[in-house]
Amino acid sequence: IKRLDETVVNRIAAGEVIQRPANAVKEMIENCLDAGSTCITVSLKSGGLKLLQISDNGHGIRKEDMEIVCERFTTSKLKEFDDLKSIATFGFRGEALASISHVAHLTITTRTKDSKCAYKASYLDSEFIHRVYCKLKGAVRPTAGNIGTQITVEDLFYNVPTRRKAFKSASEEHQKIADVMTRYALHNSGKSFTLRKMDQDVSAGVSVRTQLGSTHVTNIGTLFGSNVGKEVIQVDHFDPQLHLKVGSCQSTTYASFVTFTINGYVTNANCSIKRFLFLLFINNRLVECTVLKKALDSLYQTYLPKGGHPFVYLSLEMPANNLDVNVHPTKHEVHFLHEGTVVESVEKQVEAALLSCDSSRTFYMQK
Ligand code: ADP
Numbered sequence: 001i002k003r004l005d006e007t008v009v010n011r012i013a014a015g016e017v018i019q020r021p022a023n024a025v026k027e028m029i030e031n032c033l034d035a036g037s038t039c040i041t042v043s044l045k046s047g048g049l050k051l052l053q054i055s056d057n058g059h060g061i062r063k064e065d066m067e068i069v070c071e072r073f074t075t076s077k078l079k080e081f082d083d084l085k086s087i088a089t090f091g092f093r094g095e096a097l098a099s100i101s102h103v104a105h106l107t108i109t110t111r112t113k114d115s116k117c118a119y120k121a122s123y124l125d126s127e128f129i130h131r132v133y134c135k136l137k138g139a140v141r142p143t144a145g146n147i148g149t150q151i152t153v154e155d156l157f158y159n160v161p162t163r164r165k166a167f168k169s170a171s172e173e174h175q176k177i178a179d180v181m182t183r184y185a186l187h188n189s190g191k192s193f194t195l196r197k198m199d200q201d202v203s204a205g206v207s208v209r210t211q212l213g214s215t216h217v218t219n220i221g222t223l224f225g226s227n228v229g230k231e232v233i234q235v236d237h238f239d240p241q242l243h244l245k246v247g248s249c250q251s252t253t254y255a256s257f258v259t260f261t262i263n264g265y266v267t268n269a270n271c272s273i274k275r276f277l278f279l280l281f282i283n284n285r286l287v288e289c290t291v292l293k294k295a296l297d298s299l300y301q302t303y304l305p306k307g308g309h310p311f312v313y314l315s316l317e318m319p320a321n322n323l324d325v326n327v328h329p330t331k332h333e334v335h336f337l338h339e340g341t342v343v344e345s346v347e348k349q350v351e352a353a354l355l356s357c358d359s360s361r362t363f364y365m366q367k
């Protein structure tokens, strides 16, 4: 048995967090939001495999921090394990930038409000250097720049040839990034998001754009088409005491209560689309929940023509201690307590919204 070389360990770990360009974009968008940004722009070449650049107007990174920002487990957001219980930022593991820098060429240009100029630094995969605790390529140099941060990622997976080869189509990767951006843009309505395709061909241009100060409804129209935007109804429910059943099936005791809110927009029964568009955020994190997705799709089957599906955007808030976000490095999957009760409650609210949206409309009921 031999201990693995640190470079190998890092590259393996990086592959878990960053599986494709869209994961890198998600991590970096979350960093921009954590930094309080209101304008986020992503530019791509070859679906992010050649170039992936993200600029924000957030609080920036201090010059002193630039040396360690790309090392594993360096973060400004978590200090102790117990902080995880009440974590309010997206990040906490300090792994994203480190991971990206292990599998790509990364450059950061950043400026805080207290700094007279911006600073720029490039980072290397530690393979090329001998000192373990230094990933910096050259010095941190002063440069011109606005307050905020710009991160440039070039040649993703250049040192992981098998992964690199697995990407067949740049446009598929672009689409996956556009999908992530679209979801964050809608959830963070009011902030501006722009996705730009920089390839030198006819498809170049802006593929996602939302404006500063725009509303959810406007953005649903912009991002998902006016046919969807016209037919959405609001779900807005606050449950100060969601009753959680605790105990065995014979003797149900209501022993636990949590504050639980459901917000969002769903299409009414007049709108039917080919594919179920389901956007779910729990405590502002973009997550997947198959149980809830299935429940909602089957709920709509009663109201929509055969083969038709809805658009559903939901944002749930529950106490952070009901949620386990630390299931996987991608933080994509979350586990929450009392899943059954939560799903039931969401179903009920969506159905109530559907029924109340316009009583004069006659619903198409499937026989
Ligand atoms: P985490 O988000 O888990 O802390 P990351 O590797 O994503 O870890 O980022 C490391 C640190 O770099 C963050 O804690 C933050 O201090 C800083 N950082 C990264 N991106 C930005 C950004 N866009 N604006 C300001 N600071 C940033």
Ligand code: MG
Pocket (backbone or CB within 6 Å): 027, 030, 031, 090, 091, 092, 096
């Ligand atoms: Mg992060």
